Amino acid sequence: MISFIVRRLAVAIPTLLILVILSFVLMYAAPGGPFNSERPLPPEVLANIEAKYGLDQPFWKQIVNYVSGVVTSFDFGPSFQYKSQSVNDVIAQGFPVTLTYGFWSFALAAIVGVSLGIAAALKQNTWLDYLAVGFTVGAQVLPNFVMAPILVLVFTLWLGWLPGGGWNGGAWQNLIMPVIALSTSYMASIARITRSSMLETLNANFIRTARAKGLPMRRIIWTHAFKPTILPVLSYLGPTFVFMITGSVVIDIFFSTGGIGQFFVNSAFSRDYSVIMGITILVGALTILFNLLVDILYAWIDPKIRL
């Protein structure tokens, strides 16, 4: 187990490095710089600014400076766009927000999705099953950029129950709509996977045997069927958490939550290189971390799998 983790982490470092170089090259090749504006800056002003941010250095030197800054002092540099903030500030500001609604969405999607899936499987071909299947298919195809404005219309304008956006330090009123909009489609996917996995498990020989022995259904489900059912769901959960972070782009746009997604899109459009790099590396590291966590959890639940 330990050697597995070490091996995975050893792969993580070159992965992150590739990510850094890839995004650096992408941005270097891009037309337009972070300091273009409607009124082109006089050359001397532009030169001052580029010198301030070290953009007058040769390419290799920029990348070396950057990587050494990140490695030695965990310093991702200053934001080019937000003049009074560093990339660390931007991430410290936006990431906890995204993490908060991401976590609640994830928890909601996982708990409700799995419960719904199991319930549907146990009551296969009843109204509950059809309802669940209908909901999951429907929720999966409704884009969240359609759902989000509908939520605001209903809960803010018509009913007046919830604030139409903002973060407000993470008050529960401000959390509800983002969590609904973000979690629904994943909840649906999880429910679908759980349902089909549960159906398969229930038809397996060991469950039939257990039933034949007359064990109570509740006990069969929790002690025998749950583990094999949850395995395929688990392998879906790792990527899901990362998708939630990506999904924050839509959430931030509609609910003005000020998370990492908004910063990323804005920086990409305004060529705020350092912020783009910082966020890309952060999300890359999270992806690696979650894939690793899922693998470990997988092995823990299913000892047949050797790491």
Place this chain on the structure above:
Amino acid sequence: MKMTTTLKATTAIMLLTAGAAYADGHATHPETGEALASEQTFVYRVGDESPSFDPGLVEDVDGSKIVRDLFEGLMNQDADGNLVPGVATDFTVSDDGMTYTFNLRDNAMWSNGDPVTAGDFVYAWRRASSPELASPYSWYMELMSIENGAAVIAGDMPTEELGVTAIDDTTLEVRLSQPLPYFAQMVVHGTTFPVHQATVEEHGSEWTRPENIVSNGAYVLSEHVPQERLVRVRNENYWDNENTIIEEVTALVITDENTALTRYLAGELDKTQVPAGQFPRLSAEYPEQAVSVPEACSYYYTINMTETGNPALQDQNVRQALSMAIDRDVIAEAVLAGGQKPAYTFTHWSTAGFETPDIGYANMTQEERNAQAVELMAAAGYGADNPLSIDLIYNTSESHKSVAIAISQMWKQTLGVETELGNQEWQTFLETRGNQDYEIARAGWCADYNEASTFLDLMQSDSGYNDAKYMNERVDELLAEAKTSDNPQAAYTEVEQIIAEEMPIIPIYHYAAVDMIAEDLEGWPYNNFQQNIYSKDLFKIAE
């Protein structure tokens, strides 16, 4: 020092009484006498986080609004755009028009109680033009024609050489490199506002954070969550604090304008922008809230006149035909429908002292224009058997897209011209356009000050913003003449006529600011052409 203390005491008393008055909801506005609402807050929408609200660094319109609330410069504008005293009570101009002397009031204070002195302005101006700060707006100091400005920005001279001196604590002298009739108008801009030296030096780039900032405006920053909200509250040390009515101003970042409108209708906002095309419906439904006022910007298409452009566009007939075939009434009334005005001149129609000249094709009907456009195209050798195809680029935005779609269809339906639309990201777009790597490109220009030259100077051969690379000696001559002329209107008329003839740019419409403004919010400066809004002049009336 003593005076400061007394003042503070008086202010405190005024505040107490005022506060008590607001609380019972029967306070009235000192001038209009209207009953004031008990809750005086102003919440408005911004589309994006501003890059900075440090006066030295501020570069966008929303950021400037924040700066105008937090800081106060030498002069302010009133609701009609006229100059009124700010930190300076008045100023004198030398006979040659090259030296301005501002007399500062002695009761202006920073939010920490320090007096605002002429030295603070000197420090701020030097800082704004210093290569170390590398402000993207340092060119504004150059635009103001301050002595040695260009050399200081380029780093060729130390900042101490900048033509601004504190004669004493309340006298500021500014020396210009050339007479500039509208110089006083220019100190209304945020880049010229003072900053508190001790604070800036102590906290570096973090001095604008709520816990560090010291400001001299009517408000102080109380909360800032980037990409979410920025809150400012009454500054009790502001010299005119007793006349400030709005207690708290909040800017909420709401990216999606439709969601912003929904939230406005739900009562969460006092002001938001009206999405393109929605003004007629909203003004029918909420006549008291939907407002449209002229805004100091012109929308136009610029044509690449260099050899990298489309050869067909070198032909004046083709350019004229393209311009005439655009039904500007449809663009203004159907596509945008927010009180924008069709444009046949580059200069905005409501620019101060500017009289819109008589442009030939402006007076025709669209049928006549279309007929003439077809003739012009035929004369240039294009027609059904030899259709012209051109590229049109615009920067990403719903309304630029709608305008481009409509115009390309007008060209197609009237002239049979095929248009390839190119939608580019802002930064890429600027690069493409600035390098003359286009055929026709969307452009917009907003006035820096309220005078026609702010627009027409773009047509100068060597203007850095002349993306058409249009060269005309007569235009250069006329514009130079206008700078020193007492009555430049004749020159402006001729320039506009030359542009209409040679058509290096196709004016399309003149902007309007189209907003939803809460019914109980009063004091909005509708007549301020540059939309310079001071929250301290607003107030809410009791419903």
Place this chain on the structure above:
Amino acid sequence: MLPDTSAIESVGDSIHLAEVQGRSLWADARTRFMRNKAAVVSLVVLALIGAFALFGQFIAQHERDFVNFSLMGANAYKGVPSIETGHYFGTDSSGRDLFARVVQGTGISLMVGIVGSLVAVVVGTLYGATAGYYGGRIDNIMMRIVDVLMSIPFMFVLILMLVIFGRSIFMLFLGIGLISWLDMARIARGQTLTIKNKEFVEVAHAIGVSPMRIVLRHIIPNLLGIVIVYATLLVPTLIIYESFISFLGLGVQEPNTSLGALISEGAANMSYGVLWQLFFPLLFFVLTIFAFFFVGDGLRDAFDPKDR
């Protein structure tokens, strides 16, 4: 949002099972598929949608880029769907015929999904089969590369690519193709590992058939069932991705359009009395994705006779 791979893998197992037992897999699968009503109906729906995308332009009364200046912008609410005006689905906010645009949008969305998943399937299968067949160090290196690529936050990189290199359908295909083959490669490799120990592969190897030929002629044909299932489930996923990219304004360029772009525009205007602008594109979007999901599920169950 990628298809659930574990369920697809079991398809592979059952296909091999079927071979061992010597039944005609394809005939069996067809019979089972035809018994699945939802899947058959969905297949019909898909065929209809395909026909709509291909031939709809002949029914449309207006060119897709023709602007009716009296029905645009502020007057868009006049562009209600109507048989008389020939605007069956009404007009969009720029005064263009929504029917013609939905026809084109459906076509482009389908194309993005199908071409994207074809790329994924071809690249992924070849890559996975090669890695699995050679095994050892080659396999190790090849699969580590897949691991590395999988850790890249692909949506972020795709946004960057589209912002930086300009938006074009080619970029979109490239970006989507770059990531979607990874899962396929993993599945194909896993299956190849079991297939390569089968007698027919060993015989081919013994009589001196080149490794390249073995992969192409003997291994890949045996992966076909699983590939079809995966590809069918990947198409709707890619269509959903495309809609997200279009929402960010990074999708196809005007005057072309996609369902995602139309939905995004319709959603923006939904409280302005022009609900049809959202309804029609969304209807086609939902139908297309439903149909692909059900057909994909049907195919999976057909190839994998375990009773679900």
